[in-house]
Amino acid sequence: MSARTSLALTLFAAATLWTARAAASPLFELAGGTSDGGGLAPRVTGAGAPSTYFNPALLPHAKQGFSLGVLVLSDHIGITLDGRGRGDVPDIVGDRELVDQAGTPISNQTVPTRWLVRGCPGDECKGGGFGARPRQAAGSSGNTRAYQIIGLVNHLAGDRVVLGFYALVPLGTFTTAHAFYNDEREQFFSNSLHPELYSDRMTATSVSFGGASKLSKQLSIGLSFTLNLKNSADAGTYVRDANDYNQLLLSTKVNVDASVSPHFAINWRPSDVLSLSATVHSKQQLIIDTTFSALLPSGLESKTTRRAVHDFVPWTFGGGGELELSRTANTRLSAVASASYALWSYYLDRHGESPATYGSFLKWKNTLSGAAGARYEVGATRLLGDLSFTPTPVPPQTGRSNYVDNDKAGVALGVDHTFAVAGIKLRAGVMGQVQTLFRRDQKKVDGQIQDELPDDARTRTGQAVPGRAGLQTNNPGWPGFSSQGTILGGAITLAILY
Amino acid sequence: MVGASTIALLAGSTLLPSCVEDEVLKGASRCGDGVRQPEEECDVVASASGASKENGCVACREAPGWRCRDNVCTEHCGDGKVVGEEQCDPPNGADCNTSCRLSGIKKDACNLTGHWILRQTDFSVANIGTKGVQTSSNWFYWKIEQTGDDWKVTSGLFCGIVVSGNANVKLADIGVRGLMHRNRQDPTNPRGGRTGVMRVDGDGCYLKSSRHYFVRGGKDDLLPTSFAAEPELETLGPLPVSNDVYDPSKGGMLELADDPDGDGLLGVPFDVSGLVNGRRSAVQRDWSAYESDDAHPVAQFSSEFVARSDFKNQEKILHLACASGGQCPLLEAGSTPSLDRPGRVLFRYLGDDLEAADVRAIVVGTPGPSDDDDLATCSRIRAALPHDSASQ
Structure with missing residues (x-):
């Protein structure tokens, strides 16, 4: 083993230790190929460390080396909520003394709208503990995040056995998982809408590793894995005084289990100018099971387990190719095109619920997205330019759910250059991308919204509840909302080639 | 790499559009x-x-x-x-009552004769983990006759119970109807009616009432044979007990329980709402006595005043119907009187003559013969003296 190889492996081992925690990875899909010319079509081109995730069958065509870099992603997705001219939940609901016509108590499923706007005053809520939660005052977009890029390609046995490793590790705040609700239940928490496929998903730690083999001059195959985590938390409590949580006794037990999601790929080069690839990426997700139990002095114990599903990435089938258009002694020009079909119809949101819960018309759609571009090499310099389009899997949000997502188009430009310093061969690269989320307007249909106060609501003394007629809701997305935005990304990388 | 990331962050921040932000339209x-x-x-x-x-x-x-x-x-x-x-x-405790209505001024100092409405406010602590303070209101109509310093209730109505706190509890309307004329506080009660003294005391008045006992959802045998002896509740016989609060067919020690509201379930029905919902049928036994003190002074010629209320109670739940079906252990919990929160009773004078406008504004018909009239009277009393949910 050469000194350069030893140095690279040592750096690789150190970086790997730093990324011991890992999770499922929607981040890979958003960032695209951050180096080696992958751009927005990494499933068919850009052999390098990112191929470990996107297309491990390209690894035999990648240069052996270790790379480090920084990726910056900035999401600016604006959500505009339509104004409300009606539909408020009346103040009297806060008294908790309402029944329907049959005398059945109305459950505590909502609070007066005024409490959300202003908070509940102390003379209404003992202790005044219900703080204001104005609509969309706690959105989760507008963040700029940086990630460390770590990559490795190692030809253990020539082209026959090639190993790859690729990771994006958030710098700063590590993996966060914000299990917001996408319907009226969110009124009790942020009372805001959040971009469904961005926000906390952009903090997912992403680690992929795998191997590939070149079976013949034309054919290579690859198999890689992305780490998934399954967490379970058991929070047992003894409630000495429900009015004073300082006296709460709490016992927690947390388990973290890791599993892997496999990815398969095949690359076929029927001629010197054509490369075709097919990929299969299995479902990825981060599962958090939380068990809550509360024991009261009376002996009553209540327990429930809730499953949260974060960073869900569906089964995705990809394919496409790269066609060499021209070649000279010093230059090469090629065109790339790729398509991927994602089974978003199986999507589970952060509460493990299917979007079709409130009606089959709200079920997400499978999507076919595509990218096309060009690659140009001149000497030791390589350039890329890509365009992409990704339709949203989210159907019109006319009902209770408020999944925020948009069709998006992207453009990426990149360049890298190979050079030597003190006998060490290096490759420096930079890639930038802009993805535009097209404006989307959503209008609710009243009949599909949860009416949180029945029209026959009355007090226990038989008085009609003022404002009970028609729809009353604190669904933050009602009566409609719109969204649009931009995602900017940039990456710089430096690789040691050996 | 930290330097590189900083540069990248700065570059990214510089290039970001600032026009796309969250917004809520009017x-x-x-x-x-x-x-x-x-x-x-x-x-x-x-x-x-x-x-x-x-x-x-x-x-x-x-x-x-x-x-x-x-x-x-x-x-x-x-x-x-x-x-x-x-x-x-x-309100001034004299001619302006706590509903901001002018009321008749008592012509004689420290004399209770006339028609009165009362709201008794007591505090208890829930017997479950919450230990929350529960504030209860009991409403009454009294006709009082006073001779010298001594007074007695000559006619009266019990007009319901409401409790607020972590859970809201209300004696169901059928319970009010069934109990309006029980536990009578007039002299027709063989165990003793409500009596007391009211006399001039310095610049004010001194008020004291006898202790009166109540039983709801149980037979009168659960009461002391004579109220004048003022026995503690613990010295009286045990309250009825159900073998299974969710299944009346399993019986229990229920010989002294009764069903004054006629709903087919032993005990009187209380509707519970708020953090827990359902109806519980219970047997209750309590006593109350009123007295003025330094914290509750009574002015002379006062048409509205507040006195201290001393109160003890016992309760057994005989049947539970959970709004959510199944079992609801939180509804099984009762409460005990709060030791550090003295109760109070508000007296509001209506007038001496039943036909006087201020009396007729509350009292429908003549209390006693017509349950419907008396229910209407009770409804007006509860509206005139609404439940005070203060926790002390």
């Missing part, structure tokens, strides 16, 4: 259209005739002297501003 509704927006305190339209009718809402804000809720504005009695239907403000 609703179509405007002040004056009668639809209250969350940012408005009220939006009450003037009368259809266009007349300038005072409604407590000016420019979608509460007018001085008013309080608005759910777009209905009512006079705020006690703020010193006479508005709307108020006849006086603030």
Whole structure:
């Protein structure tokens, strides 16, 4: 083993230790190929460390080396909520003394709208503990995040056995998982809408590793894995005084289990100018099971387990190719095109619920997205330019759910250059991308919204509840909302080639 | 790499668009259209005739002297501003009562003779993990006759119970109907009616009532044979007990239980709402006694005053019906009187003559012969002296 190889492996081992925690990875899909010319079509081109995730069958065509870099992603997705001219939940609901016509108590499923706007005053809520939660005052977009890029390609046995490793590790705040609700239940928490496929998903730690083999001059195959985590938390409590949580006794037990999601790929080069690839990426997700139990002095114990599903990435089938258009002694020009079909119809949101819960018309759609571009090499310099389009899997949000997502188009430009310093061969690269989320307007249909106060609501003394007629809701997305935005990304990388 | 990441962050931040931000649009509704927006305190339209009718809402804000809720504005009695239907403000313990209505002034000092309505307020602590304070109101109508310093109730009604706190509890209407004339506080009660003394004491009056015992959902055998002996509840026989509060067919020690409301279940029905929901049928036994003290002085010629209420109670739940079906252990919990929160009773004088306007504004018919009339009277009493949910 050469000194350069030893140095690279040592750096690789150190970086790997730093990324011991890992999770499922929607981040890979958003960032695209951050180096080696992958751009927005990494499933068919850009052999390098990112191929470990996107297309491990390209690894035999990648240069052996270790790379480090920084990726910056900035999401600016604006959500505009339509104004409300009606539909408020009346103040009297806060008294908790309402029944329907049959005398059945109305459950505590909502609070007066005024409490959300202003908070509940102390003379209404003992202790005044219900703080204001104005609509969309706690959105989760507008963040700029940086990630460390770590990559490795190692030809253990020539082209026959090639190993790859690729990771994006958030710098700063590590993996966060914000299990917001996408319907009226969110009124009790942020009372805001959040971009469904961005926000906390952009903090997912992403680690992929795998191997590939070149079976013949034309054919290579690859198999890689992305780490998934399954967490379970058991929070047992003894409630000495429900009015004073300082006296709460709490016992927690947390388990973290890791599993892997496999990815398969095949690359076929029927001629010197054509490369075709097919990929299969299995479902990825981060599962958090939380068990809550509360024991009261009376002996009553209540327990429930809730499953949260974060960073869900569906089964995705990809394919496409790269066609060499021209070649000279010093230059090469090629065109790339790729398509991927994602089974978003199986999507589970952060509460493990299917979007079709409130009606089959709200079920997400499978999507076919595509990218096309060009690659140009001149000497030791390589350039890329890509365009992409990704339709949203989210159907019109006319009902209770408020999944925020948009069709998006992207453009990426990149360049890298190979050079030597003190006998060490290096490759420096930079890639930038802009993805535009097209404006989307959503209008609710009243009949599909949860009416949180029945029209026959009355007090226990038989008085009609003022404002009970028609729809009353604190669904933050009602009566409609719109969204649009931009995602900017940039990456710089430096690789040691050996 | 830290340096590189900093540079990248700065570059990214510089290039970011700043025009895409979260936003909430204004609703179509405007002040004056009668639809209250969350940012408005009220939006009450003037009368259809266009007349300038005072409604407590000016420019979608509460007018001085008013309080608005759910777009209905009512006079705020006690703020010193006479508005709307108020006849006086603030209440003064003499001719301006706590509803901000002028009431007759007692002609004789420290004399209770006449028609009165009462609201007894007591505090208890829930016997479950919450240990929350529960505030209860009991309402009564009394006709009192006083001779010298001694007074006695000559006619009376029990007008219901409401409890607020972590859970809200209300004696169901059928329970009020079934109990209005039970535990009578007039001399027809063979165990003793409610009596007391009221006499001049310095600049004020000294009030004291006898201890009166009540049983709800149980037979009179659960009461002491004579109230005058003032026995503690613990010395009396045990309350009825059910073998299974969810299944009446399993019986229990129920010989002394009864069903005064006629709903087919032993005990009196209490509707529970709030954090837990359901109906529980219970047997209750308690006593109360009233007395003035330094914290509760009674002025001479007073038509409305507050005295201390001493109170002890016992309760056994005989049957539970959970709103959610199945079992609801939180509903099984009772409560015990709070030792550090003395109760109080508010006396409001209506007048001496049953036909006087102030009396007729509350009392329907002659108390006793007609349950419907008496229920209407009770409803008016509860409206005139609404439940006070203060926790002390």
